[in-house]
Amino acid sequence: MIWWKPWFRRSAPDAKLDSELRFHIDALIDENIASGMSPQQARRQAMLEFGGHEQIKEQLRDVYRVRIMDASITNLKSAFRFIRKSPSFSLAVILTLALGIGANSAVFSAIDAILLQPLPFPNGDQLMAISQFQPKLSNPSSYVAPVRVEDWNRMNSTFQAITGYYVDDASETSGALPEKITWGLVAPRFVQVWGVAPALGRDFRPEEERYGGPSAVLISDRYWRRRFGADPTMVGKQLRIGGHSSQVVGVMPASFLFPIHDVDVWTPVLIGAPYTQSRNATWYRTVGRLKPGVSVAQAQADLATVQAQLGKAFPKSDGDLAVSIEPLKETTVSGVRKSLWILFGSVSLLLLIACTNIVALLLARSAQRQHEISVRFSLGASRGTLVTQFLTEAFVLALSGAALGLLVAWGAAHVFRALAANLPRVEEIHLDARIVAYAMACSVLVTLLCGLFPAIRGTRGGISGSLAQASRTQVSARNPLQWMLVGVQVALAVTLLAGAGLLLRSFQALGRVSPGFETNSILTMHISASWGETADMPRLMQRIALIVEALRSVPGVEAAATSAMLPGVSGQYQTETKILEGEQDPQHKVLAETRFTSPGYFETMKIPLLSGEACREDIKNPQIMVNRSFADTFLARDGAAGQHIQMLGNSFLPPGQIRGIVGDARESGINREPGPAVYWCFSAPMPDPYYLVRTTGDPMAMAQTLRSKIHEIEPGRSVFDISPLTDHLDDAFAENRMRTVLLAFFAVTAISLACVGLHGTLSYSVNVRKREVGLRLALGALRSQIVKQFLWQGIGVTLLGCLAGWILAIASGRLLSGMLYGVSPSDATTLAAVVALVLGVSVAASLLPAMRAARVEPMQVLREE
Amino acid sequence: MPIEKSDLLQGTLDMLILKIVALGPVHGYGISRRIRQISKEVLQVQQGSLYPALHRLEKRGWLAADWGESENGRQAKFYKLSAKGRKQLHSEESNWARLAQAVTHIMQTAE
Numbered sequence: 001m002i003w004w005k006p007w008f009r010r011s012a013p014d015a016k017l018d019s020e021l022r023f024h025i026d027a028l029i030d031e032n033i034a035s036g037m038s039p040q041q042a043r044r045q046a047m048l049e050f051g052g053h054e055q056i057k058e059q060l061r062d063v064y065r066v067r068i069m070d071a072s073i074t075n076l077k078s079a080f081r082f083i084r085k086s087p088s089f090s091l092a093v094i095l096t097l098a099l100g101i102g103a104n105s106a107v108f109s110a111i112d113a114i115l116l117q118p119l120p121f122p123n124g125d126q127l128m129a130i131s132q133f134q135p136k137l138s139n140p141s142s143y144v145a146p147v148r149v150e151d152w153n154r155m156n157s158t159f160q161a162i163t164g165y166y167v168d169d170a171s172e173t174s175g176a177l178p179e180k181i182t183w184g185l186v187a188p189r190f191v192q193v194w195g196v197a198p199a200l201g202r203d204f205r206p207e208e209e210r211y212g213g214p215s216a217v218l219i220s221d222r223y224w225r226r227r228f229g230a231d232p233t234m235v236g237k238q239l240r241i242g243g244h245s246s247q248v249v250g251v252m253p254a255s256f257l258f259p260i261h262d263v264d265v266w267t268p269v270l271i272g273a274p275y276t277q278s279r280n281a282t283w284y285r286t287v288g289r290l291k292p293g294v295s296v297a298q299a300q301a302d303l304a305t306v307q308a309q310l311g312k313a314f315p316k317s318d319g320d321l322a323v324s325i326e327p328l329k330e331t332t333v334s335g336v337r338k339s340l341w342i343l344f345g346s347v348s349l350l351l352l353i354a355c356t357n358i359v360a361l362l363l364a365r366s367a368q369r370q371h372e373i374s375v376r377f378s379l380g381a382s383r384g385t386l387v388t389q390f391l392t393e394a395f396v397l398a399l400s401g402a403a404l405g406l407l408v409a410w411g412a413a414h415v416f417r418a419l420a421a422n423l424p425r426v427e428e429i430h431l432d433a434r435i436v437a438y439a440m441a442c443s444v445l446v447t448l449l450c451g452l453f454p455a456i457r458g459t460r461g462g463i464s465g466s467l468a469q470a471s472r473t474q475v476s477a478r479n480p481l482q483w484m485l486v487g488v489q490v491a492l493a494v495t496l497l498a499g500a501g502l503l504l505r506s507f508q509a510l511g512r513v514s515p516g517f518e519t520n521s522i523l524t525m526h527i528s529a530s531w532g533e534t535a536d537m538p539r540l541m542q543r544i545a546l547i548v549e550a551l552r553s554v555p556g557v558e559a560a561a562t563s564a565m566l567p568g569v570s571g572q573y574q575t576e577t578k579i580l581e582g583e584q585d586p587q588h589k590v591l592a593e594t595r596f597t598s599p600g601y602f603e604t605m606k607i608p609l610l611s612g613e614a615c616r617e618d619i620k621n622p623q624i625m626v627n628r629s630f631a632d633t634f635l636a637r638d639g640a641a642g643q644h645i646q647m648l649g650n651s652f653l654p655p656g657q658i659r660g661i662v663g664d665a666r667e668s669g670i671n672r673e674p675g676p677a678v679y680w681c682f683s684a685p686m687p688d689p690y691y692l693v694r695t696t697g698d699p700m701a702m703a704q705t706l707r708s709k710i711h712e713i714e715p716g717r718s719v720f721d722i723s724p725l726t727d728h729l730d731d732a733f734a735e736n737r738m739r740t741v742l743l744a745f746f747a748v749t750a751i752s753l754a755c756v757g758l759h760g761t762l763s764y765s766v767n768v769r770k771r772e773v774g775l776r777l778a779l780g781a782l783r784s785q786i787v788k789q790f791l792w793q794g795i796g797v798t799l800l801g802c803l804a805g806w807i808l809a810i811a812s813g814r815l816l817s818g819m820l821y822g823v824s825p826s827d828a829t830t831l832a833a834v835v836a837l838v839l840g841v842s843v844a845a846s847l848l849p850a851m852r853a854a855r856v857e858p859m860q861v862l863r864e865e
Numbered sequence: 866m867p868i869e870k871s872d873l874l875q876g877t878l879d880m881l882i883l884k885i886v887a888l889g890p891v892h893g894y895g896i897s898r899r900i901r902q903i904s905k906e907v908l909q910v911q912q913g914s915l916y917p918a919l920h921r922l923e924k925r926g927w928l929a930a931d932w933g934e935s936e937n938g939r940q941a942k943f944y945k946l947s948a949k950g951r952k953q954l955h956s957e958e959s960n961w962a963r964l965a966q967a968v969t970h971i972m973q974t975a976e
Binding site for chain 2: 016019020021023024026027028030050051052055056059060062063064
């Protein structure tokens with residue numbers, strides 16, 4: 001056990017010690033010689049008198065050993081003794097901290113994985129999402145035409161490479177049964193941009209990326225394991241995708257988390273293929289990798305120049321287009337950033353409440369230990385020693401709390417995944433060394449936050465808090481401070497509750513919204529198809545019509561239709577349209593949400609027909625329905641039907657004729673007011689629209705029947721993504737729900753902690769004042785007066801806390817704006833309800849100790865003295 | 866009969882050292898000799914107690930130490946009282962006086 005000793009030795013060079021002792025011995029020898037001894041005798045006598053030279057030296061070394069280790073071990077031992085001695089107190093503290101630190105670490109683990117860590121690609125911060133958009137439309141960033149991606153890649157000077165991808169569903173038919181796979185169609189340079197090499201095999205060769213060359217496919221690790229049992233000889237085998245045979249050239253590594261995670265295979269989109277030539281057919285999600293040292297702004301300017309050149313070269317298709325770039329990470333996570341930080345703020349408040357609670361507990365504790373402290377002082381302990389010891393106790397508690405908290409965080413990571421499966425990068429959340437380090441940092445912070453103040457306060461006054469005084473005769477002077485801490489807890493809890501209340505109310509309000517269609521009893525599904533089918537549009541439309549007809553014919557089905565986008569699920573597709581009849585103010589653009597649906601859509605969704613007649617599908621002369629809002633905004637009320645509308649920009653349809661007006665529906669999100677909308681009676685803007693089936697009973701009960709019906713008429717196609725519309729709508733609010741559920745959970749925990757704090761402090765106060773109460777009762781005070789007095793003490797603090805909390809809640813309500821629906825951030829009803837709730841529970845929490853105070857037996861208490 | 870350190874009250878040795886050093890810079894050998902002389906050979910401080918005590922006091926900042934030449938021309942470590950040490954000495958002296966008085970009082974009255 002000696003090995004560590006030298007580490008803690010401060011410089012006390014042995015040579016110096018030696019010469020000091022040597023001087024003494026020499027002096028003794030001289031003295032002895034002077035008294036008449038022979039030199040040998042004098043030396044022997046001196047050595048005898050001096051005692052063990054080495055022993056003394058060792059003692060001297062001991063003086064210089066900094067006893068960090070010894071002292072810490074002693075402190076740790078006494079801390080554990082302290083914990084063992086008061087198990088319920090320690091358990092309360094540890095559990096409180098476990099909850100506080102655990103919840104905090106859990107949210108931090110999400111923030112770390114989602115917001116802080118770079119994307120899981122080499123130099124992930126060089127990856128940029130690039131999109132084209134029309135500055136006059138309010139559409140979100142849009143897809144890019146493949147030929148334009150090639151232009152950008154060729155003409156820019158700031159990117160290493162730009163690539164694009166499109167994800168489609170397909171059937172793989174090399175096995176016994178067709179299997180639905182997710183198919184990534186990727187532009188050249190795909191592997192280069194992501195910077196991830198195949199784990200097995202190789203990247204595409206240039207000839208494989210050219211039209212007419214050999215066809216090649218890369219497969220995902222997941223697909224390789226699922227379908228081929230991780231066959232090591234996979235490279236070189238053939239797959240049949242969408243009717244074409246392709247050779248597997250490589251397997252991507254498991255760590256390759258492509259932005260869309262469930263992709264099974266990737267094939268190159270061939271340069272020079274006819275379907276990549278249109279400048280208007282935009283279907284690539286585009287990603288570029290910046291050259292090292294290039295800033296986003298430089299790249300933005302560079303691409304803007306490139307696009308301006310393209311605008312001159314192709315004024316018709318490119319004249320109106322602009323380019324926007326954004327770090328890919330931003331695109332991925334920006335939607336949840338605010339939610340996550342708000343959650344983090346809430347758990348930090350929670351931890352603060354927990355700390356406040358513990359400070360109050362420790363203060364009460366150190367008041368009880370006044371006697372011990374005085375004894376230690378009088379035995380010569382310094383204040384520093386005592387403060388260190390108390391801090392060690394707090395640290396041991398905090399560390400135990402953090403260890404338990406990590407378990408909580410570990411469990412919470414699972415809850416996160418279950419609660420918010422749609423959260424970007426959610427699969428990257430896991431407990432790692434960073435989170436453990438964070439939890440440890442939390443516990444150190446908590447130690448200082450919780451331990452320092454009570455330790456300093458508790459040891460104040462030294463011995464003067466004299467031994468002679470028995471603590472029970474004093475009324476503790478520390479009460480005001482403890483009450484203030486309770487007030488702070490209540491205020492913070494009110495703030496959190498108010499936030500949770502507002503979110504809950506928004507959620508309720510959303511549930512009460514009438515979307516303009518009926519969402520129940522609708523089953524949605526996809527049927528695999530490939531873009532190649534769009535080459536023969538009439539045939540595609542006929543196939544879709546046959547499927548819809550077959551679905552409708554199944555008993556138990558009321559109606560069936562298709563739609564390019566799901567109704568009520570957030571997603572906007574606004575286009576500029578032109579009304580051909582009458583004069584139009586060129587300053588006043590006609591912008592409308594554009595939907596592509598089959599004729600049966602309105603019947604299926606129960607969107608009422610207000611005037612005119614239902615539309616029919618006719619590719620040559622498209623028919624159109626508009627909603628009431630469109631008619632009111634842009635059309636003369638009388639002559640609406642019969643007018644013609646043309647989509648501007650990337651139009652693949654000739655002008656259509658309005659057949660009727662339907663009711664407004666919240667197509668682009670339940671939380672969005674419906675705006676002007678145009679429905680084109682066209683079921684095939686894409687080969688695989690959503691199929692919507694209205695059933696008479698439970699929609700999921702029909703799934704198998706519908707599936708086999710489709711298998712009858714289309715044996716080569718797979719049916720997938722079968723789920724009720726209500727599930728999609730729920731998913732659309734998954735983040736919202738996660739936020740609400742978590743915040744509500746934190747708020748409930750916060751108010752529980754505050755109640756524990758209130759109860760504890762009041763109980764302590766009752767204990768300390770038992771004698772006073774006994775005396776008053778003996779002098780004739782009524783028990784009800786005693787109850788009232790203590791109850792009011794609790795309620796008074798709560799009221800003050802509520803007032804502070806109210807102010808805090810209003811101040812922080814701004815943070816929630818944008819997340820609320822149908823309720824203002826300073827909604828008085830919510831706040832009043834929160835305050836009423838807090839008052840209610842705090843009365844309950846105060847009542848018990850107050851009653852206990854009233855049950856004091858005067859004679860017993862006074863005799864104890 | 867000489868009284869050895871172990872018989873001294875806890876902390877008394879420290880006080881004695883401070884008192885001796887207060888007279889002027891002195892080395893360890895000198896301190897031990899003076900205690901013996903002044904107490905008329907009653908108190909005899911073991912080197913095994915003296916040196917750890919000296920170093921402890923130095924570490925606490927009550928004593929300051931310097932190497933210098935001794936009366937016989939050899940290098941020795943001289944201790945002298947610091948301002949902090951002087952204060953400590955005062956408080957120990959008055960404590961000692963009270964203690965001694967109290968003990969004497971008890972011994973006399975209890976007889």
